[in-house]
Amino acid sequence: MNPQGLPTNTQEIRAVISRIPRVELACLPTPLQEARRLSEILGGPRIFVKRDDLTGVALGGNKTRNLEFRLAAAKASGADLIVMELDQQSNSARLTTGCCNRLGMDTVLILEGSEPDVVQGNLLLDHLLGAEVRFASSRSEQLRMSREAVAEAWAAGRTPCLLNDIPMFDEGSAIAYLESACEVVESLEVQGLAPDCLYMSSSGKGQAGHVLAQKLLGGFRVRGITATDEFDIPPRGAAIANRAARTLGLDITVAPEDFVNDADYVGAAYGIPSEAGNEAVRLFARTEGIVLDPIYTGKAAAGMIGHVRRGDFKSGEIVVFVHSGGTPAIFTHNHLWLDNKAKPQGGEKP
Ligand SMILES: *Cc1c(COP(=O)(O)O)cnc(C)c1O
Numbered sequence: 001m002n003p004q005g006l007p008t009n010t011q012e013i014r015a016v017i018s019r020i021p022r023v024e025l026a027c028l029p030t031p032l033q034e035a036r037r038l039s040e041i042l043g044g045p046r047i048f049v050k051r052d053d054l055t056g057v058a059l060g061g062n063k064t065r066n067l068e069f070r071l072a073a074a075k076a077s078g079a080d081l082i083v084m085e086l087d088q089q090s091n092s093a094r095l096t097t098g099c100c101n102r103l104g105m106d107t108v109l110i111l112e113g114s115e116p117d118v119v120q121g122n123l124l125l126d127h128l129l130g131a132e133v134r135f136a137s138s139r140s141e142q143l144r145m146s147r148e149a150v151a152e153a154w155a156a157g158r159t160p161c162l163l164n165d166i167p168m169f170d171e172g173s174a175i176a177y178l179e180s181a182c183e184v185v186e187s188l189e190v191q192g193l194a195p196d197c198l199y200m201s202s203s204g205k206g207q208a209g210h211v212l213a214q215k216l217l218g219g220f221r222v223r224g225i226t227a228t229d230e231f232d233i234p235p236r237g238a239a240i241a242n243r244a245a246r247t248l249g250l251d252i253t254v255a256p257e258d259f260v261n262d263a264d265y266v267g268a269a270y271g272i273p274s275e276a277g278n279e280a281v282r283l284f285a286r287t288e289g290i291v292l293d294p295i296y297t298g299k300a301a302a303g304m305i306g307h308v309r310r311g312d313f314k315s316g317e318i319v320v321f322v323h324s325g326g327t328p329a330i331f332t333h334n335h336l337w338l339d340n341k342a343k344p345q346g347g348e349k350p
Pocket residue numbers: 061062063091092173201202203204205206207296297324325326
């Protein structure tokens with residue numbers, strides 16, 4: 001600890017995080033893999049991939065990490081049934097259901113949209129995992145239906161919890177990615193290396209954790225690439241980081257200027273694959289055998305690749321790309337991957 005009482009290394013950060021109630025759900029630490037062929041073809045820095053798509057529950061993803069905190073809070077309230085309002089192709093819905101199964105809780109998903117003709121991707125997995133899936137035609141209908149599901153559960157003698165009401169989603173994600181950043185630093189440390197920059201698909205929650213790690217440990221840059229233009233991310237992310245710091249009892253303040261988040265890779269809109277994102281999905285698959293997704297991680301990888309191509313990094317610098325999951329969306333957008341002849345395209349040397 002430094003004179004201000006702040007942790008200054010990963011062990012001290014882990015000790016601070018260990019005070020937060022939590023259930024064990026994810027296989028941690030996730031692997032950190034060097035992407036040598038990808039680095040070579042881009043002609044830029046050394047790239048390592050943090051495999052948070054391998055968190056071990058229901059095909060993996062970043063949400064497994066924050067569910068360790070959110071479901072601990074739900075369990076503490078005595079819940080045996082989780083109700084959740086989400087989108088029809090939600091990674092969060094799939095991972096919540098998988099994690100609830102591990103904790104012996106039932107899941108009712110109230111998904112915005114109508115039942116599709118072809119059930120694929122996350123929705124298929126929601127069914128396989130045994131969630132009770134109900135469709136809401138609008139956001140107001142979704143709110144009404146989730147309250148109805150909660151009331152029904154009470155009437156049936158169950159103890160429901162509306163997970164949207166647990167405030168730990170934001171802070172839990174930030175704390176989880178503070179820990180994930182510690183794992184990255186530790187994985188590189190044993191190789192005598194240290195990160196120069198962390199990249200992740202984020203609308204602010206996970207990135208808030210990376211920014212806290214940067215404030216506490218120093219020595220690296222943090223870049224978020226968002227998949228949605230719904231939020232003004234720097235002020236939102238800074239507010240989340242500050243709430244997480246308070247929850248952890250850390251006397252530090254994050255300002256919106258501390259948040260570098262690139263909204264240039266959203267494409268047409270959230271949920272709609274982009275050319276650049278799809279190219280990145282193909283490139284990771286064909287150089288490294290790593291399957292990204294076209295909604296979040298492909299767009300984030302496109303951002304990282306764009307930054308490498310414009311010369312943001314020197315050769316030998318160490319860039320870490322966090323694969324936050326989302327892979328079931330590959331199957332929802334199957335037509336994008338049928339062009340076998342396309343060869344991966346490299347970049348010009350910066
Ligand atoms: C939810 C999600 C994100 C965004 O996470 P934040 O909490 O906003 O940082 C990124 N990638 C995938 C695959 C996701 O499911």
